[in-house]
Amino acid sequence: MMQIMFPGLFDIPLIFINLISAYILALSSYKLYKASRLATDESIKLLFLGFFMLFSSIVLSLTSFFIGDLFIFSSMVLFSIYLSISGYVLILLSRLSKIFAQPLLFPLTYYYAYGEFVAFILSMILALRSRSYLIITGFLLLSISHLFRFLIFTTFSPYEIVIVLIAEILRTIGFLSISIGLGVYR
């Protein structure tokens, strides 16, 4: 039986910020979906899917705050990161050819750590290719967050818990920055 628990006091600001990001990302995805249908634009459809994946990633991440079961919690965090990776790939695909999709996705099914490294690279590319300062900042923060997670899984660190916490905070602020940068408020 799944255990539901109340989040800790320090989690509440993170939950609140994640809620704002989720709302803005959901709205942006909806606008992109409508535009893709209106203009029959395939690249906007991919972009919609990409941001929808990022939105789904936040929803899973939010849900994980309320899960007491360690296995389900870990799975949710894992899938949340996979959703982020899928989001990055889809956003990149709206620029690149579809040919690159499989080589990017294939290795992610094998190694979680490798997935984090790919996420680090992808979010860095997205940051470097973006033009809005808020979006650049957001993707850079996400990129650093993925790098931290990658380092935790590949090297032993006595400060593991602190690094995980920092990575989570960076990720939360990163999503907020991207959401505000997208600028779709209503």
Place this chain on the structure above:
Amino acid sequence: MKKRSRARIVYDVLRQLAYEGPLTLTGLTYVAKMPYDRVERLINELEKKGLVSIVVEGSSKKVSITEKGLRSLEDLMKAIDILEKLGLE
């Protein structure tokens, strides 16, 4: 010249119709910067979606924007804005 997204072309066409009023297909080729046959295909698609209406006046066809087309301008603008911010447009 950098390739424009389809959303940008549709937005440019609809915005021109909204500000300038009904236009002929030939007039729209200048707005869309596309050859006549492609503009005709695009307008037919937009008509099916209910974004524009086509009225035959003598030997020429005049295209005008519909209520739905006017409402969709904002959605398209927001999508283009996101594309620009991501460096995709």
